[in-house]
Amino acid sequence: MSDLTSLTLKAALDGLKSKAFSSAELTQAFLANIEAANPRLNAYVEVTADRALEMARASDARIASGEAGALEGAPLGIKDLFCTDGVQTTAGSNMLRGFVPPYESTVTANLWRDGAVMLGKLNMDEFAMGSSNETSAFGPVVNPWKSKASNADLTPGGSSGGSASAVAADLCLAATASDTGGSIRQPAAFTGTVGVKPTYGRASRYGMVAFASSLDQAGPIAKTVEDAALLLRSMCSFDEKDSTSLEVETPDWTAAVGKSVKGLRVGVPAEYVMDGMPAEILNLWEQGQAWLKDAGAEIVPISLPHTKYALPAYYIVAPAEASSNLARYDGMRFGHRAEGAKSLGDLYEKTRAEGFGKEVQRRLTIGAYVLSAGFYDAFYVRALKVRRRIAQDFDEAWKACDVVLTPSTPSAAFAIGDKQIDPITMYLNDVFTVTANLAGLPGVSVPAGLDAGGLPLGLQVIGRALDEATMFSAAAALEQAAGFTARPEKWW
Amino acid sequence: MAVDSATVKKAAHLARIALPEERLEPMAQELNGILAWIEQLNEVDVEGVEPMTSNVEQPLRLRDDVVTDGAKVEAVLSNAPKAADGFFVVPKVVE
Numbered sequence: 114m115s116d117l118t119s120l121t122l123k124a125a126l127d128g129l130k131s132k133a134f135s136s137a138e139l140t141q142a143f144l145a146n147i148e149a150a151n152p153r154l155n156a157y158v159e160v161t162a163d164r165a166l167e168m169a170r171a172s173d174a175r176i177a178s179g180e181a182g183a184l185e186g187a188p189l190g191i192k193d194l195f196c197t198d199g200v201q202t203t204a205g206s207n208m209l210r211g212f213v214p215p216y217e218s219t220v221t222a223n224l225w226r227d228g229a230v231m232l233g234k235l236n237m238d239e240f241a242m243g244s245s246n247e248t249s250a251f252g253p254v255v256n257p258w259k260s261k262a263s264n265a266d267l268t269p270g271g272s273s274g275g276s277a278s279a280v281a282a283d284l285c286l287a288a289t290a291s292d293t294g295g296s297i298r299q300p301a302a303f304t305g306t307v308g309v310k311p312t313y314g315r316a317s318r319y320g321m322v323a324f325a326s327s328l329d330q331a332g333p334i335a336k337t338v339e340d341a342a343l344l345l346r347s348m349c350s351f352d353e354k355d356s357t358s359l360e361v362e363t364p365d366w367t368a369a370v371g372k373s374v375k376g377l378r379v380g381v382p383a384e385y386v387m388d389g390m391p392a393e394i395l396n397l398w399e400q401g402q403a404w405l406k407d408a409g410a411e412i413v414p415i416s417l418p419h420t421k422y423a424l425p426a427y428y429i430v431a432p433a434e435a436s437s438n439l440a441r442y443d444g445m446r447f448g449h450r451a452e453g454a455k456s457l458g459d460l461y462e463k464t465r466a467e468g469f470g471k472e473v474q475r476r477l478t479i480g481a482y483v484l485s486a487g488f489y490d491a492f493y494v495r496a497l498k499v500r501r502r503i504a505q506d507f508d509e510a511w512k513a514c515d516v517v518l519t520p521s522t523p524s525a526a527f528a529i530g531d532k533q534i535d536p537i538t539m540y541l542n543d544v545f546t547v548t549a550n551l552a553g554l555p556g557v558s559v560p561a562g563l564d565a566g567g568l569p570l571g572l573q574v575i576g577r578a579l580d581e582a583t584m585f586s587a588a589a590a591l592e593q594a595a596g597f598t599a600r601p602e603k604w605w
Numbered sequence: 606m607a608v609d610s611a612t613v614k615k616a617a618h619l620a621r622i623a624l625p626e627e628r629l630e631p632m633a634q635e636l637n638g639i640l641a642w643i644e645q646l647n648e649v650d651v652e653g654v655e656p657m658t659s660n661v662e663q664p665l666r667l668r669d670d671v672v673t674d675g676a677k678v679e680a681v682l683s684n685a686p687k688a689a690d691g692f693f694v695v696p697k698v699v700e
Contacts, residue, residue, distance in 0.1 A: 429643060447686075
């Protein structure tokens with residue numbers, strides 16, 4: 114039965130519908146995979162086996178009675194920052210160890226409404242702050258891929274490292290993830306999977322543990338572009354409980370998958386050629402342009418002049434928002450509380466020193482600094498102005514093109530421990546993805562090739578706001594041309 | 606605009622994080638590295654540019670001013686570090 118777990122989401126849904134196998138069988142197969150793999154990969158922080166089987170049996174009953182939903186019986190992994198009623202939700206932090214939400218996030222509620230099955234909660238960088246899943250209080254996630262050059266454990270990227278690793282290693286059909294600066298697309302690129310961040314406001318943030326609210330957006334990590342389109346549709350909805358939720362229809366994006374890209378104008382931004390960019394990344398990017406051209410698209414050179422300022426602006430805006438958002442962890446109403454404090458102030462400071470890991474403390478300190486009197490205008494307000502410049506770059510670009518094609522990441526997956534020496538080296542992972550967050554645009558990473566070490570590399574397609582459809586068409590065209598079929602060799 | 610240990614201590618206090626003395630100097634160095642990198646934002650001409658706080662250009666929605674939720678004392682307290690008789694219990698702060 115283990116081959117069931119290598120099915121795509123679409124194929125599994127077809128098989129469930131035609132009763133070729135049951136959701137209970139499929140769920141069992143995934144639980145067996147998780148049990149065998151998780152001690153090495155550390156992708157799940159909690160496996161909800163009983164609940165999964167219960168949900169699977171309920172799905173089988175609904176399939177039998179002809180009441181199947183859009184994701185009926187599909188076993189999924191849930192990033193551990195989506196609140197799940199009655200199931201521990203930690204956001205990868207000791208601060209929330211033991212926190213059991215008494216309510217459900219809107220995104221996951223939508224999935225259960227459509228019949229999906231929850232296998233468990235997936236590991237992540239603490240409060241989604243990281244690009245390698247090394248900041249998790251539950252330890253790093255290991256990438257199922259290994260380089261031909263070395264046997265070292267590689268990171269799956271972050272912050273949605275557990276989601277990416279689980280999808281790549283067949284530990285779920287697909288997974289939910291979230292993206293503040295690249296946290297869906299970078300891990301997808303590192304694991305040969307497809308990751309989508311929709312337009313800001315498409316997916317509700319209600320019940321998602323907040324990092325930087327003006328940038329945070331939920332999305333799927335899946336095996337194919339079609340699977341990602343399927344899952345994204347269920348995740349998105351207008352939600353009154355999120356003040357930035359967009360009151361718009363959620364289209365059926367699978368209709369865009371496979372649609373011709375003839376005449377599509379594909380923008381290639383000159384500024385995305387970075388100093389010291391590996392030749393392999395550059396070559397893959399050129400290959401991507403050639404593929405789309407062969408499929409009938411037109412390649413248009415464009416300029417996004419403020420690209421190099423996106424990451425520095427992000428590292429003001431995101432920590433500033435985080436320092437405000439994470440003020441709620443005060444040890445009073447939920448989460449960790451320190452013992453033996455001498456005063457109220459002491460209690461706050463001790464609680465947060467014990468509960469937060471190093472990277473979170475670093476970012477909260479930066480956030481407090483850039484928001485403090487005397488620096489607010491020089492740092493925070495300036496960064497917000499630069500952010501508008503970045504958004505305006507795209508507004509200008511859309512006059513000449515319909516989508517933008519870029520590499521997803523500046524390198525393939527790196528070894529655990531390799532980039533911890535210097536925070537900025539780590540931050541540079543998001544150099545190609547962060548602009549879409551600042552401008553609120555949809556972006557997708559598609560696996561497109563392998564580097565010399567046999568590790569996956571991704572290409573990113575950025576679309577106009579609310580035009581995921583065109584983005585999906587371009588992504589599917591790349592996927593088809595790339596014919597990416599490589600899989601990690603099973604060593605775990 | 607170099608950050609020293611005293612500045613880090615102040616910022617960490619604003620963030621309500623008790624940083625041990627031995628972490629102040631390394632954190633100052635890290636912050637200086639990050640701030641030096643961030644300084645390139647000064648090259649950007651932002652004359653007349655409105656700060657961008659949100660990607661959503663819609664006015665905030667208003668709902669009817671009525672009670673829509675409540676009577677969930679147990680759920681609200683279910684994750685409290687300490688609770689009793691329907692209340693959060695916090696350490697005594699007023700002598």
